Amino acid sequence: MNSFLFYFRGWLGGGSAENTTIVNEPLIRSEALSMRNGLFDGQRNGNSVAVSPDRRLAAIVDSLGRVAVLDVTRGHLIRLFKGCRDAQCAFVQIFEMEDKKPHLSIVKELKRAIFLIIYNPKKGLIDIRIMQKGNRVAAFTATKNGLLLYNTCGLVGAMKNYSNKKINLPEFQCVLIDPDGTLKRFNIPFFYALEGEYSQRSKDLHTLRDLRDYLKKTSEDSEGFVEELIKKASELKTLDLKKHCLDMLVRKYGITPKIVMACLSQFWDGIENEELSDQLIEIKNYLANFALATLFFRHMNGENVDDMRDLVTKVHSYINPSTEEPEIPSPKNSETDKAQLDESPETPCFELLEDDNCILERLLTLAKENNYKEQHPRVTFAINNASAYKEFLSCFSLDSKDTCIRLKSETTTDQINTLASSTFKSIFKLDDVTLLSDFVKKCNMDPKEIVKLLIMQVMNMPLQDINLELIEKLIQVLYYLCNIIEEATQIAYNETSPWWQDVRDILVDMPCPLRSMIVAMACKAVSRIFEIKCQEIDDTLWESVTKENAKWGILIGKLEDISILSIILMFKDSLPGNSLPKIQMTEFNINLKYIYTRGKGSVTELIAKWLCSMGVLPEAIITNELLEKYAGVDLETAFDSSDDDHDYLYIENHRMYVDDNPKIFKWLSLLRQQFPLSTSSNYIIANMCWEYSIAWQKSMQNCELLNTVNHCLKSISDLHIRLGLYSIIWFTYIKHVFEASCRLVNKVGRLPKDPLCLQDVGYDSASMIKFLEVVTKYLGEFLDCSQMSISHDKINIQYEKIWDESMPSLVEVAQDNKKVNNDILNLNYQISCTVYYMCHFNVKVSKPLDSLYDIDYQYIFDSLIDSKHTREINMRPSEKLRNPRLKFLTKLIRCAVDTITTSDELGSPQYDCGECFPWIQKITLLAELWNIDTDFVRRQQVIALYHLGYDILAESIINLLTEPEILLTPLLAITTQRFKRSLEQSSNQPEWIVTMPPNLYKRLQNVALDTSIPAHPSLSTTKMVLNRLLYKIDQKENCSANPQEIKAIQLFIDNCDVLISYKL
Structure with missing residues (x-):
């Protein structure tokens, strides 16, 4: 502390011991800097500054909640925005061309626009302004408490090469970081900067805004709505805004398909004769797919499509210019046409094959018997036709350049289920299913996608709704769907069709094997119809089981097996009596794909999980297998003449487990057949071990x-x-x-x-x-x-x-x-x-x-x-371990003997050794593993028993000893303690001492009293144990016992008789 005060005494005001010399250093003369440009406001403090990429603008956030935009070059304040407290600012520079990083050689020729982004983190509000006018481009809400990250630097060290290199801009000029770490970039189209009358896009944007306002304010039922809507839509000239207009009409405002098609027809007429470019081809493909998908939707909903005839003709002329356009099919509503169709000899028979019909009937009966129920996905149906139209179009890829219209790969399961339900319902409501082929072909839809939707709906249907009538109707629908596909109809002899193979692959992935089998049977019937037609054309084909037919048979057989498995594994029961602990069985879809991917042991694994969920004993599983093995055989007669009756005894000992649970083993036997x-x-018990x-x-x-x-x-x-x-x-x-x-x-x-x-x-x-x-x-x-x-080799x-x-x-x-x-x-x-x-x-x-x-x-x-x-x-352990192991075993034996309990209910001591003897056996086993003689364990057991007064038990163990002379010393010591306790508890100690020989009394005086010896030792049982010990020693030849210890034991025995006779 003193040193501290000494060091800082000059600061604290204290004097110094010596006079310090003050050196006057010359001061550097300050020079006033002139301000080039400045904004002075004494009450306003700037918090942050963001400079535009071209260094000409700066946005300043101040303490009063304003954002000031400063022209750095001229030093003018050009814009001031209020209500921006604690805001974050950034600039984004956008070029006219689509390339974000144009070549340096042309960058000076391009138009560019700078946008100011103002983010209020407390409100989560983002405001985008065009510079330098300050007009608002967009305002929307985003995540609160985020961070606006602004970057104006490109790659460090990039070389400027005007012929090859692009402008060195950052990948993202501005991003918003959410509190969860998500990065969100800003995508601002360039045309938002074009507000002049000379920009066509600007005009179209203005028209699109008017159209949007008109749709918000005007009801669809109002007079002149359709005409005004078409008029405003026809004013659009920019291709991408035409596409945007159609999407807006369908997705946001739910305009009916008829009105949307009227607008699309106007768009098509406007671009039909224009010179083709890449962008125009892309837009035309989109509009064509849009029109054809709408046509299919309206066909399926029974709408009149006469208003689309001219449009569809133009679309087909564009898609297939060399093909003559057929007429749009119309439904046959007359009863005469239907009767002619039914009587036509070319109409095939839409029925399941006979073998498949039997299999299906058997499985449906089995499912009904087992109360087969599954969790079906809840399908959400469209509320009205407009929303159904929007959901329908959202599922298809209209931008694709494929030859057919297909489903989007990113379509969600719920959307697919909803579309499948509506498509299935619409197709099955058609008055004339024969027109389905023309509908699909005319609308350029992919038949495989429609088949997939039908399959999805069958997967979602309750099992009780699937009947023979519906299956036959499904066969008819599949036939007319596939009739237009050459790959599905023209099946080469003894070859497999790639088209039908794709359908089989779809069925393998389906979650329910029973429903997949039903669809597979229907597809097999359709495929068989086409094969018969091919055989009628070529009379040389005589083989009835073709390769394609065999493929369907194999698939149906596998699906039948997995269906039975899935039905049976739904069964749950409780076992009466003895059982294993029950394991909760996880819910999972048992289908063919699951069995394929899980490998060979998957069926065994599932059965083991099922049995573990009910706690079935392994003895019951083995007994059930043996009963099936000897089914129809009289067991007593069969095993009388055989020496190996192990199976018979096993069945008799464990048969009650099977007899008490007939339902479980009925299903298990069915699985064994399958x-x-x-x-x-x-195999099953091995998998049960793994599950437990x-x-x-x-x-x-x-x-x-x-x-x-x-x-x-x-x-x-x-x-x-x-x-x-x-x-x-x-x-x-x-x-x-x-x-x-x-x-x-x-x-x-x-x-x-x-x-x-x-x-x-x-x-x-x-x-x-x-x-x-x-x-x-x-x-x-x-x-x-x-x-x-x-003795046996490994089995195969x-x-x-x-x-x-x-x-x-x-x-x-x-x-x-x-x-x-x-x-x-x-x-x-x-x-x-x-x-x-x-x-x-x-x-x-x-x-x-x-x-x-x-x-x-x-x-x-x-x-x-x-x-x-x-x-x-x-x-064989080393000798240094022998003594520690002997001590450890001695402790264990003593602890085991301590578990014995006694009672005197019948006048004589009764010993409960139910816990002791098993533990002595375990300790003996450990001693044998340690190469320690078993006689050591018995000797220690005798010592512990005799020490605690369990003399009858000790006597019985002495009979098993091979070296009884080793017990002389410990038993003599315990006997000495017993006599000392007897003297202590005697009522006439002088007379007790007189009866004692002098050498024995001297032995008693030379040892300290051990209180662990029972207080009232029995002299009669003491005499019995000592006599038994001497007898075992006498019986042994070449005994090395100490004569003095034997003499002392004999004296104790004699004195026991004296004490007992005098009742001392």
């Missing part, structure tokens, strides 16, 4: 799902598939969670607390114990399966011939999976047992994976699959 290869029980693994990954706290995976895996009879699935599921779903859990337990040295578990592995400590239990069981089954000797996995080529299925991947390293798998199982037992009993061991194992546990986790870099592992 897909005999994909519905093998092993996915479900567990989504909800890892629900370990019952992972336990179900293990349950299903044990039901797979093919060991190759089972072993492969064990490996795949382990590495895909379980390994990383197991590894994280083991690392956490190794770090903590005991069962972690809930917050730490949730942070590292995503579930609480209770879920961790359950997870480790299931994983230990999983690895145990995995190890057993890996050690089995597989086959599927139905739906797929030509596809990715391998889950079963194929599992069967071809690499063999695991049994030693590494054994070590993983040991680690799992260690960590699980620790967490279950909450035993504390510091760094268990480091202190109990001499191999890096990370290598154990990562080296399960055999690889070239796998090192040799000695499964």
